[in-house]
Amino acid sequence: DTEVTQTPKHLVMGMTNKKSLKCEQHMGHRAMYWYKQKAKKPPELMFVYSYEKLSINESVPSRFSPECPNSSLLNLHLHALQPEDSALYLCASSPTGIRVDTQYFGPGTRLTVL
Amino acid sequence: EDKVVQSPLSLVVHEGDTVTLNCSYEVTNFRSLLWYKQEKKAPTFLFMLTSSGIEKKSGRLSSILDKKELSSILNITATQTGDSAIYLCAVEPNAGNNRKLIWGLGTSLGVNP
Numbered sequence: 007d008t009e010v011t012q013t014p015k016h017l018v019m020g021m022t023n024k025k026s027l028k029c030e031q032h033m034g035h036r037a038m039y040w041y042k043q044k045a046k047k048p049p050e051l052m053f054v055y056s057y058e059k060l061s062i063n064e065s066v067p068s069r070f071s072p073e074c075p076n077s078s079l080l081n082l083h084l085h086a087l088q089p090e091d092s093a094l095y096l097c098a099s100s101p102t103g104i105r106v107d108t109q110y111f112g113p114g115t116r117l118t119v120l
Numbered sequence: 121e122d123k124v125v126q127s128p129l130s131l132v133v134h135e136g137d138t139v140t141l142n143c144s145y146e147v148t149n150f151r152s153l154l155w156y157k158q159e160k161k162a163p164t165f166l167f168m169l170t171s172s173g174i175e176k177k178s179g180r181l182s183s184i185l186d187k188k189e190l191s192s193i194l195n196i197t198a199t200q201t202g203d204s205a206i207y208l209c210a211v212e213p214n215a216g217n218n219r220k221l222i223w224g225l226g227t228s229l230g231v232n233p
Contacts, residue, residue, distance in 0.1 A: 010162075048208055048223035049163065062220065096162055108154065109221075111162035 010112035012097050018118045021087060027115045029080040029097030037061075038080040039109065040072060041096040049096055055080060087119045122147040124211050126224035134232050137199050141227045143209030144191040151214035153192050154221070155183055158206045166194070166207075199231045 010031045019025050029038065037056045041049035054062035055074040063072075069091075071083040080097055094116055098109040127142045145153065152170045156163035167176040169185035169192060176183050182195045196203055206228050210221040 046225075048210075048225055051220050054220075064220075094161070108165045108168055110165065113161045 010097055010099055010110050012095075012112035012115050014115060015113065016116045016118075018120065019084065019087065020120050021089070023087075024083070024085045026084065027082040027095055027097075027117075029082075029112055030078055031099045031110070031112075032078055033099065033101075033110070034077075035099035035101050035110070036077065037100045037102065038074065039098040039100075040070075040080065040082050041098065042091075043094045043096055043114075053082075084117075087117075089119050092117055092119045122211075122213060122222045124209055124222050124224040126207075126209050126227050128227060129225065130228035130230070132230040132232060133199055135199060135201060137231075138195065138197045139199060139229060141194040141196075141207050141209075141229070142191065143194070143224055144189075145209075145211045145222070146190065147211050147213045147222060149214035150187070150190075150211065152212045153185055154210045154212070155192070155194050156208040156210065158208055158226070159204075163208055196229075199229075201231050201233055204229060204231045 013028045017025060039054050040052040042052055043049045051064050052066045053072040058074045058077055069086045073081040094114045096114045097112040100109045124145045133139055152168050154168050155166040157166055167183045174185040180197045183192060185192045194207060206226040208226045209224040212221055
């Protein structure tokens with residue numbers, strides 16, 4: 007298994023909703039990432055988990071809450087989002103927890119906040 | 121401030137043409153430079169270049185790192201319509217446990233039949 011999977015593919019939510027994005031990989035990678043990508047922009051790093059511990063939080067608002075239940079799973083819990091949070095949310099993983107070798111990206115979740 | 125600049129921002133070519141995409145960087149303590157291809161969704165890894173591996177080739181794609189000029193090029197020969205995508209360049213600074221990549225804005229390539 008050499009891929010990163012993400013669910014759902016598309017999500018539409020209201021500003022008062024609570025939803026979660028899920029990411030899964032079975033490559034034995036020890037670092038997992040959440041990125042946010044707006045149209046015509048490069049991916050913007052949000053969080054990094056290394057060996058299941060939160061290593062980097064790029065000053066992301068608390069309405070985004072990451073969770074790493076185990077080494078294969080990464081969740082992003084969403085609550086009270088704003089319309090400007092609408093974007094493609096990408097999950098990625100990389101082999102080691104110390105440096106970026108290569109990042110394998112999932113297909114993303116297209117999020118629309120109404 | 122660390123930054124990565126790609127050029128051109130966009131270009132359109134005809135099938136069969138050869139294209140060269142540019143990436144220049146200013147980072148504190150360079151570790152590696154990566155090229156990705158992004159079609160409709162997730163970026164797909166193409167190459168990683170480091171001080172010990174400054175030239176990579178895969179089929180019609182090749183890339184060279186020029187550490188003196190702080191830049192890299194991505195060459196695509198005999199382009200095909202399937203090469204139409206955004207090509208992203210990212211640089212990894214050598215900063216301990218920091219795993220943050222510095223991304224360029226990308227070059228949008230269109231290949232017409």
